[in-house]
Amino acid sequence: THRHTHTRSPSVSAHWPFWVSPQHQTQHKQTPPRTQPIAMALRSLSGVVSRAVAGSRVSAAPASAGVRAAHSWTVRDYKGHKLDSLPSTEVSVEEDELKSMFEQMAVIRRMETQANTMYREKKIRGFLHLYSGQEAIAVGMRAALDENDSIITAYRCHGWAHVMGWSAKAILGELYGLTSGCSRGKGGSMHMYSPRFFGGNGIVGAQVPVGAGVAFAHQYKNDGGVCISLYGDGASNQGQVFEAYNIAKLWNIPCIFVCENNKFGMGTSDGRSSASTEYYTRGDYVPGIWVDAMDVLAVKEATAFAKDFAVKNGPIVMEMETYRYHGHSMSDPDDTYRTKADIKAVRDSLDSITRVRNRIVEAGWATEDELKAQEKQIRKQIAKDSEEALAAPEPDVNELVTDICFGEKALNVRGCDQWTMYSDK
Numbered sequence: 001t002h003r004h005t006h007t008r009s010p011s012v013s014a015h016w017p018f019w020v021s022p023q024h025q026t027q028h029k030q031t032p033p034r035t036q037p038i039a040m041a042l043r044s045l046s047g048v049v050s051r052a053v054a055g056s057r058v059s060a061a062p063a064s065a066g067v068r069a070a071h072s073w074t075v076r077d078y079k080g081h082k083l084d085s086l087p088s089t090e091v092s093v094e095e096d097e098l099k100s101m102f103e104q105m106a107v108i109r110r111m112e113t114q115a116n117t118m119y120r121e122k123k124i125r126g127f128l129h130l131y132s133g134q135e136a137i138a139v140g141m142r143a144a145l146d147e148n149d150s151i152i153t154a155y156r157c158h159g160w161a162h163v164m165g166w167s168a169k170a171i172l173g174e175l176y177g178l179t180s181g182c183s184r185g186k187g188g189s190m191h192m193y194s195p196r197f198f199g200g201n202g203i204v205g206a207q208v209p210v211g212a213g214v215a216f217a218h219q220y221k222n223d224g225g226v227c228i229s230l231y232g233d234g235a236s237n238q239g240q241v242f243e244a245y246n247i248a249k250l251w252n253i254p255c256i257f258v259c260e261n262n263k264f265g266m267g268t269s270d271g272r273s274s275a276s277t278e279y280y281t282r283g284d285y286v287p288g289i290w291v292d293a294m295d296v297l298a299v300k301e302a303t304a305f306a307k308d309f310a311v312k313n314g315p316i317v318m319e320m321e322t323y324r325y326h327g328h329s330m331s332d333p334d335d336t337y338r339t340k341a342d343i344k345a346v347r348d349s350l351d352s353i354t355r356v357r358n359r360i361v362e363a364g365w366a367t368e369d370e371l372k373a374q375e376k377q378i379r380k381q382i383a384k385d386s387e388e389a390l391a392a393p394e395p396d397v398n399e400l401v402t403d404i405c406f407g408e409k410a411l412n413v414r415g416c417d418q419w420t421m422y423s424d425k
Contacts, residue, residue: 070093070094073093098363102357115175127329128189129328135353143303154207154235155201164194166182169386182194184399209241211255212227212255236274249283288319
């Protein structure tokens with residue numbers, strides 16, 4: 001039996017956007033009417049910005065010879081639903097791990113920026129959903145998982161593909177539709193896979209019950225693994241999501257359902273699409289937890305907590321509250337439902353990479369100049385990766401029929417008419 005411990009964060013009134021402090025209420029009232037949904041949509045990220053940017057350092061363990069020092073920081077309070085306890089808000093991390101997180105997040109951000117540019121140059125066609133702003137989720141969750149755990153997500157999957165083993169070159173090659181891609185150019189933006197990473201899925205919400213099935217496989221094999229099944233706030237009202245909750249709880253399947261709440265389903269704010277925007281409570285009989293997902297350390301700590309819970313007790317719902325810097329996809333004008341000032345305010349006050357950078361400098365593990373130089377080198381490497389990926393050829397037409405059946409070659413597969421046949425060479 002789980003005790004209901006749903007709490008609300010104090011600080012700034014829920015009616016004000018998180019970057020507006022109480023003393024600026026008069027200024028906020030002058031906001032044009034069309035930005036009011038933004039203020040309501042971002043209400044639960046409210047707080048004093050100066051405290052939210054980097055967190056408060058709690059302690060620094062002294063380093064002995066040959067041993068890396070660890071530092072602890074305070075992260076924002078979690079919110080729980082039907083849980084007896086919550087993760088610690090004091091999170092300890094060692095130098096190498098935090099620097100690795102910074103590098104991964106910087107690579108994902110730059111890779112997505114490169115994809116943005118190449119889409120505008122028409123090197124990428126079709127839909128393109130960028131992960132910029134949400135990097136802390138993929139990097140933080142991956143840091144808390146091991147080789148037994150599985151991941152499945154929706155179509156905003158490039159960051160996940162990277163943390164699950166694919167290089168920026170392989171991901172960009174896939175976006176370009178060339179053989180340098182991780183699916184040899186046949187999958188595109190929404191269909192990338194690797195061992196234990198089940199995609200990239202293009203149908204809204206369809207991956208959620210598949211994730212429950214993957215988690216059932218872990219339970220059946222008794223391997224101690226869990227499956228992270230991710231979806232967005234735009235998919236949160238899908239019936240199949242609630243069906244997956246039900247079967248997972250009925251059988252106590254070790255599935256972690258993760259709502260990446262980036263505040264907008266396409267161009268619709270969460271407050272206009274969902275009667276309840278407390279997504280971590282939407283599992284009803286399934287316990288849940290809310291996480292400040294603009295903080296990679298909070299994400300890692302909460303994921304470790306959720307994994308331990310899922311292995312022992314069954315499913316749990318996580319709401320990762322975050323913000324995307326680009327439109328829903330590159331075809332989204334992105335300026336009809338929010339303003340550039342809204343996006344800039346989040347970048348300036350809560351950006352996840354800035355938080356990590358500040359912590360590294362605060363701990364004395366690197367200087368601002370050293371980290372800027374590292375980011376400059378990452379930009380050069382991503383540009384090189386892009387050039388090399390573009391140099392690859394398109395897949396041969398006969399690759400249309402490769403990988404239809406595992407371990408078998410497809411022969412004489414009919415094309416668009418009865419006279420056209422393809423075979424796997």
